[in-house]
Amino acid sequence: MTAPRNDTFLRALLRQPTDYTPIWLMRQAGRYLPEYNATRRRAGSFLQLCKSPAMACEVTLQPLERFPLDAAILFSDILTVPDAMGLGLYFAEGEGPKFEHPLRSETAIHALKVPDPTVELRYVVDAVSEIRRALDNSVPLIGFSGSPWTLACYMVEGGASDDYRHLKTLMLDRPDLLHHLLGVTADAVTRYLNAQIEAGAQAVMIFDSWGGALSAHAYREFSLAYMQRIIAGLTREHDGERVPVIMFTKGGGQWLEAQVEAGADALGLDWTTDIGLARERVGDRVALQGNFDPTALFAQPAGIRREVHRILNNYGNHPGHVFNLGHGISQHTNPDHVSALVEEVHRHSRVIRTAGKV
Amino acid sequence: MTAPRNDTFLRALLRQPTDYTPIWLMRQAGRYLPEYNATRRRAGSFLQLCKSPAMACEVTLQPLERFPLDAAILFSDILTVPDAMGLGLYFAEGEGPKFEHPLRSETAIHALKVPDPTVELRYVVDAVSEIRRALDNSVPLIGFSGSPWTLACYMVEGGASDDYRHLKTLMLDRPDLLHHLLGVTADAVTRYLNAQIEAGAQAVMIFDSWGGALSAHAYREFSLAYMQRIIAGLTREHDGERVPVIMFTKGGGQWLEAQVEAGADALGLDWTTDIGLARERVGDRVALQGNFDPTALFAQPAGIRREVHRILNNYGNHPGHVFNLGHGISQHTNPDHVSALVEEVHRHSRVIRTAGKV
Numbered sequence: 280m281t282a283p284r285n286d287t288f289l290r291a292l293l294r295q296p297t298d299y300t301p302i303w304l305m306r307q308a309g310r311y312l313p314e315y316n317a318t319r320r321r322a323g324s325f326l327q328l329c330k331s332p333a334m335a336c337e338v339t340l341q342p343l344e345r346f347p348l349d350a351a352i353l354f355s356d357i358l359t360v361p362d363a364m365g366l367g368l369y370f371a372e373g374e375g376p377k378f379e380h381p382l383r384s385e386t387a388i389h390a391l392k393v394p395d396p397t398v399e400l401r402y403v404v405d406a407v408s409e410i411r412r413a414l415d416n417s418v419p420l421i422g423f424s425g426s427p428w429t430l431a432c433y434m435v436e437g438g439a440s441d442d443y444r445h446l447k448t449l450m451l452d453r454p455d456l457l458h459h460l461l462g463v464t465a466d467a468v469t470r471y472l473n474a475q476i477e478a479g480a481q482a483v484m485i486f487d488s489w490g491g492a493l494s495a496h497a498y499r500e501f502s503l504a505y506m507q508r509i510i511a512g513l514t515r516e517h518d519g520e521r522v523p524v525i526m527f528t529k530g531g532g533q534w535l536e537a538q539v540e541a542g543a544d545a546l547g548l549d550w551t552t553d554i555g556l557a558r559e560r561v562g563d564r565v566a567l568q569g570n571f572d573p574t575a576l577f578a579q580p581a582g583i584r585r586e587v588h589r590i591l592n593n594y595g596n597h598p599g600h601v602f603n604l605g606h607g608i609s610q611h612t613n614p615d616h617v618s619a620l621v622e623e624v625h626r627h628s629r630v631i632r633t634a635g636k637v
Numbered sequence: 638m639t640a641p642r643n644d645t646f647l648r649a650l651l652r653q654p655t656d657y658t659p660i661w662l663m664r665q666a667g668r669y670l671p672e673y674n675a676t677r678r679r680a681g682s683f684l685q686l687c688k689s690p691a692m693a694c695e696v697t698l699q700p701l702e703r704f705p706l707d708a709a710i711l712f713s714d715i716l717t718v719p720d721a722m723g724l725g726l727y728f729a730e731g732e733g734p735k736f737e738h739p740l741r742s743e744t745a746i747h748a749l750k751v752p753d754p755t756v757e758l759r760y761v762v763d764a765v766s767e768i769r770r771a772l773d774n775s776v777p778l779i780g781f782s783g784s785p786w787t788l789a790c791y792m793v794e795g796g797a798s799d800d801y802r803h804l805k806t807l808m809l810d811r812p813d814l815l816h817h818l819l820g821v822t823a824d825a826v827t828r829y830l831n832a833q834i835e836a837g838a839q840a841v842m843i844f845d846s847w848g849g850a851l852s853a854h855a856y857r858e859f860s861l862a863y864m865q866r867i868i869a870g871l872t873r874e875h876d877g878e879r880v881p882v883i884m885f886t887k888g889g890g891q892w893l894e895a896q897v898e899a900g901a902d903a904l905g906l907d908w909t910t911d912i913g914l915a916r917e918r919v920g921d922r923v924a925l926q927g928n929f930d931p932t933a934l935f936a937q938p939a940g941i942r943r944e945v946h947r948i949l950n951n952y953g954n955h956p957g958h959v960f961n962l963g964h965g966i967s968q969h970t971n972p973d974h975v976s977a978l979v980e981e982v983h984r985h986s987r988v989i990r991t992a993g994k995v
Contacts, residue, residue: 574805
């Protein structure tokens with residue numbers, strides 16, 4: 280039996296009743312925590328931190344020691360898969376992630392191969408195992424990957440981009456080539472997530488950070504279709520337990536009805552979507568995760584608590600909500616404000632359940 | 638009688654039948670045109686170009702000489718109003734607009750005054766008159782302003798921002814102060830747009846470039862409410878002609894139903910919204926403007942034409958559509974691709990009207 284002692288998060292993802300609304304935070308292990316910065320300095324670089332299972336495990340656990348969070352998430356980077364495909368991930372100071380060999384030719388795209396995650400991504404698989412051991416079944420561990428579209432943004436642009444010019448040009452001028460690229464990447468992500476599940480990830484999340492940059496039509500064809508393909512290929516039960524899948528397209532609030540069809544157990548919402556309306560739109564088919572504006576953590580605790588109430592009251596007394604931010608936590612966040620957030624989500628959601636209504 | 642010889646744009650905004658779908662492009666006078674860059678060099682700086690009615694007139698007309706566009710838009714900057722309020726607009730090379738005196742204290746916010754547009758913004762009013770004379774009733778002239786929320790982003794942050802941290806903190810910690818700031822700014826924008834209408838602007842547009850960064854609830858309270866207040870105060874008929882109002886919240890596609898209530902004649906759509914579904918959602922209450930992805934202009938003309946067909950076919954054979962980009966045109970755009978876009982919108986929309994259906 281491997282169910283964690285606190286399984287609130289997993290139950291909420293499966294839309295089962297819970298005593299309170301579970302919460303975790305995107306990028307909860309990160310630069311807003313002094314202890315994270317200390318480990319990172321010791322590692323030498325962000326990439327070395329990701330590639331050391333022992334240190335990845337250490338930072339994964341840090342936020343759980345500070346806050347009563349209901350889930351841990353593997354500390355890693357979303358670009359490990361293209362790195363394993365040979366694109367040469369590196370981090371330029373102050374510029375974010377970059378690839379030494381961005382995909383700019385038909386030859387380069389046709390040369391892409393699906394990596395074996397137990398070989399080329401061994402350090403991630405080992406980190407998952409080590410974190411599971413360290414968690415000792417206290418809370419569940421989430422594995423993750425970037426979506427094929429989001430990975431393709433970096434693979435083709437070579438780094439962050441304002442307008443995804445090269446990728447969108449490829450999309451319109453050579454859709455066949457882009458479909459090939461996305462297909463190989465989807466297969467790589469499927470194997471990668473299944474390796475994480477095999478190593479002990481108890482839920483997995485697909486981050487479609489840039490799907491919201493697409494038109495409604497292009498989103499379905501070039502992002503959603505490939506997430507659906509991945510989800511269809513995932514191991515959904517491991518060690519006798521269901522492994523829920525969360526799919527999150529930032530900026531994708533207009534397309535929830537289409538997203539439901541992809542087969543995930545839960546959909547992520549950023550803070551621009553009204554979570555009460557979202558629940559009506561998707562019915563009882565999926566759980567919802569979100570939708571607190573991370574910038575609201577700069578407000579004083581009184582303002583943070585008002586925003587928590589707004590979201591929880593708007594969602595109402597239904598099962599199937601995992602509280603989270605709508606985007607990664609800012610490095611400038613005061614950890615005391617995170618305490619106020621986590622505490623109020625737990626406290627006020629218990630009040631709502633006790634009252635039986637909002 | 639001051640109706641322009643080509644009034645297709647105005648008729649579409651009022652949801653009257655037209656022979657074809659009119660088109661203009663956000664930022665159509667801009668750096669992708671060599672003739673614009675020549676005038677700008679002559680002006681010495683972007684701000685001097687904005688502040689010279691003769692040169693603002695010159696660049697306003699340049700795209701109309703190249704392309705058969707159905708409207709001209711006043712060449713100006715969205716930050717002229719806060720500049721006239723004393724914040725000291727300047728442009729740092731490669732960093733975009735900045736203010737010398739960002740609003741960071743209660744005293745500074747309470748000291749804000751509504752400028753007299755015929756005095757402090759005389760150069761804009763004069764540019765409108767001069768452009769109208771130069772257009773000689775060929776196509777209509779659009780006046781514009783930023784929305785209060787969008788202006789407040791720059792006024793409080795002091796420049797472009799990723800997360801609007803100072804403004805959102807103000808919103809949660811001191812909503813009373815932010816409401817005061819937005820109220821004064823809304824009054825300033827109302828007077829500014831009415832001065833443009835008085836000088837000859839035949840339609841006006843409110844650009845809410847950053848409203849999409851808000852939660853659904855905060856959008857209604859801090860952005861939409863102030864645009865509604867502005868629209869209620871606008872001169873809607875001038876010189877015997879109706880003056881249509883366009884309201885555009887970039888990233889606001891989830892909130893169209895709420896936007897309809899603000900009283901605009903037309904709503905702008907970025908490219909993430911399905912324009913066919915948008916028409917169903919807003920019914921016959923407003924015209925729609927958009928929704929081509931400006932990045933698609935990097936594709937070859939064949940790809941551009943496919944995207945034009947997709948949007949026009951999706952909208953169908955109804956009145957009330959003004960074709961446009963979902964965001965300003967990129968400076969790296971090939972003008973020949975703009976020709977292909979404009980030509981195909983005119984050509985294919987005539988085909989749809991002749992066929993009587995898609």
